[in-house]
Amino acid sequence: MGQKLKVVETEKTKEDGNWFYSDVVKDHFFNPRNFLKDKNAVKDYDGYGDVGNVLCGDRMDMWIKVDKKTDKIIECKWLTWGCASAIASTSMLSEMITENSGMKIDDSLKIKPIDIIKRLGNLPKIKYHCSVLGDQALRTAIYDYFKRSKQHNRIKEGVQ
């Protein structure tokens, strides 16, 4: 749209991160991938997890479908209430998990917020903790899947 403003950095903004979003973040925000379009379809999924609450300003719900033979996550749907980085980071996570015919559950449990942030081409640093909650929602959804599929031995207690 029209002329685009370039972000001017100072030592301070390089350290703290500035308020503006990368093109990748904007792309995922304006064109979110894999969000749950049909809210009646939740019963078709193998695991569900949520994280955050509206008081903090962010909340995410996540649903996964697992291929039992390969132990891969083949579908990851989500809904997010929050700022642009919350929406974009959930969208990016869902893409990371399901690309290339899906990610092994054990590998997806290893995803950290910083992995998502890197794929987003960075985020304002102030947003790191409050808006990148997708990995927690995913872990909750995977543990829910373990419970439903009676794989209790795979649940690591106390892991947040």
Place this chain on the structure above:
Amino acid sequence: MERIYMDYAATTYVDPEVKKEIDSYFTERFGNPGSFNYFGLEAKNAVNDARNRIAKILNADSDEVIFTGSGTESINLAIKGVARALKTKGNHIITQKTEHHAVIDTCKYLESNEGFEVTYLNVDKYGLINLDELKKVINKRTILISIMHANNEIGTVQPIKEIVKIAKKNNVIFHTDACQAAGYLELDVKRLGVDMMTINGSKLYAPKGIGLLYLKKGVPIEPILHGGGQEFGLRSGTENVPGIIGLAKAIEISERIKKTECKRLSKLRDMLINGLQGKIKNVMLNGHTKTRLPNNANLSFLGVEGESLLLHLNEEGICAATGSACTSRNLEASHVLLATGLKTEAAHGSIRFTLGRKTKEEDIKKVIRVMPKMVETLRMLSPIHVD
């Protein structure tokens, strides 16, 4: 794409007439009003002339007009200056919960560092203080009351004249932050009855970096800046000559067109509020329906987060503001909206549109046209149900 600016409460552009009047004071007439030479006298005359013109509009004496560097500075001078000057008389200050941070944080500073006690009055769901509560909390140690004329976020207008009556009856000095009120409401300090009033150029189509404090004669005050003794010893520092002249011109213009602008903007504001509430479900108006600034529309779009909505608006060329935590430096939702009893979720979903001189009916129509889709998109992504 033409950009639509709806953030006039943040700042205004400089009126071309103002700019024209001050241009030569940057380059040719650049003297220091304190210099004893031709250039100094030229600058001093210009500053005095500006002071006289502003005093006339405020219905004050010219030595009751103190120029400062911003609204924030005027507020700091008014509150710290009077509190410190009267600390032997009392240590109690009264303000209210929806004040600008310039007032609240100054009061908090005096509380934690200088032994003052501050009462922050509650507001109702419209953002209005309760006069009975004010009467109740005034005590023998109360030395200062500071209540804003109109709120910067929700536009609620406080009953200043009523508040002044209570302050006078109790012999307490009264300051009002009129930064947002200045272009739209009463500026006559005699009719308002205030002892101190803050005005800021950057909200009034004057340049940024200029503010003023109306200070009634006889009000005890101490400076917060020390140095060359400019501004009757109350604000040391070389005068911002172009800013001062610009502020005078800007106040004259805004007084001249106040009536017609108020009428025009109120109509556009109502069109915007009604249009959005008519087209989109679950949209709440924040602030008062009647007692509000003509240029302020603050709405909460339930189930949606404000920063996300702001980004969508920005992409359509519409520039507004939000009370959501996600754009604040401390990641806290607007203290103003929370003070009115709004739920955190609704505060996060608030958008503030503030209109101004360049706002046209087409701009309002465009916002009403493009917003339903944005809200629908974000609600589709949201796990929160508002129906």
